[in-house]
Amino acid sequence: MIIKKLNGFGSLGVEVTDFDLTTASDEDLITFGKVVADQLVVLVRKENCSLTSERLNYIANIFGDPFGGIETKQSAYTVVEEKRKNGELDRQDIRVLKEMLKIRHDIDHLNGQIWVTGKKDADGDYLGMFADGELDWHSDRQGTGNFCPCIGLMAVEGTQDTSTEFLQTADAYEKLSDKDKEFISGLIAIHSYTPGKIAPGLNSSQDNIVRMNMCPIDDSEVPVACKSTTGRNGIRLSYNTIKSFKGFSQEESDKILKWLVDTFLKDEYAYHHDWEDGDIIWMDQTITVHRRPTKDCSKRVLLRQTCNFDKILGHGTQGLQNIGYKEPAIIREGKPITKEEFIKLIKFNRTY
Secondary structure, X not given: OEEEEOOOOOOOOEEEEXXXXXXXXXXXXXXXXXXXXXXXXXXXXHHHOOOOHHHHHHHHHHHOOOOOOOOOOOOHHHHHHHHHHOOOOOHHHHHHHHHHHHOOOOOOOOOOEEEEEOOEOOOOOEOOEOOOOOEEEEOOOOOOOOOOOEEEEEEEEOOOOOEEEEEEOHHHHHOOOHHHHHHHHOOEEEEOOOOOOOOOOOOHHHHHHXXXXXXXXXXXXXXXXXXXXXXXXXXXXXXXXXXXXOOOOHHHHHHHHHHHHXXXXXXXXXXXXXXXXXXXXXXEOOOEEEEEOOOOOOOOEEEEXXXXXXXXXXXXXXXXXXXXXXXXXXXXXXXXXXXXXXXHHOOOOOOO
C-alpha cells in the first residue's frame, strides 16, 4: 500500500495506490480502514479497484456496522412500515415509498447502500437519491445526532465530466483561539429542513428522501463541536439546515452562522475530484462536508455505501458517540427522542 497526499484538503486527505480493494485480505482492509478514519478523505482510483456492490458492502462490514438498513429504528423505512401497519399511508407517503424502493433496486439486501443517479425509468421516476442538479455543502444526517461517520462513494458509469468536492474542518479548528474553541464547545445548533434548499429542483418525493437523510425532525439539536472517529477536533459545518443556535436570538444566530461559514469554508481545506468510472472515495461525515457542483447528472451512476468504524476502532463511532454519548440519538428539547416520537414528529413535504 502506497499513500500519497491529495492535492488539496488542507493537511489531510490521501490517495492510496498499489492496493487492490478487490483482492485485499481482511487484515489489509482493517489497515486501510484505519487510514480512512484518520485521513477523512481517501481516494482509490479505478486502476486499483473494480468492485461489485457485494464487495463494497463486504468492505464496509469489515470497518463496522453499515447502518442504514430497513432495521434501523429511526429511518424512512421504519416510518413507512409503521404507517403501513397502521393503515395510515396517504398518497404522498406511497410516492415516497415508491421512490425509496427504486433507489435501492437490486441492492436492497445490502444494508447501507443506495444508488445516486439522475437516470429515470420508463415511468419517469428517478432511479437514485440526490438525483440531479447541484448539491450544497452537506454531510450524512447532518441535522441529527445519529449520523453515519463514513460513506464510500463508488463511480459506476457515466461519471466523466462530473465532480464532487470535499472540505474538512480540522485544520481551521486548530487555528482558532482558545476563546473561540471554548465558545464553539458549548454551541448547540437547532436544525430544521427547508424544502429545496440543499438540492434545488427536485420533485417533492425526492426532496422528502433528502429530508429523511439530512434533517428528518425539525428543531433537532446538534452540538457544533465534534470529533472524528479517531479524535480529530472539528465542527459540524452543516449550515443549510441550521435555523438558529440554542440560547441565542435569531439576529445573534445569523451572525454566529456567518462567522462559522467564513472561518471554516475556505478553498485551502477543500479537495476537488473529477470522477472516472471505477473510482472510489471514502469520506468522513463527522467533521467533513462535501458538495456536488455538477448540474447535469442524467447519465452518471454512483453507488453510496455508509458504514461505521466500530469494528476496527473498538468503540462506538455513530453520531454523538464520537463526543461521549452512550448511544447515537436525535436530540430535541434537550433529550433523545424515542422511536415512537420519531414516527409522530416526522413530516413529509406535500407540494411546493
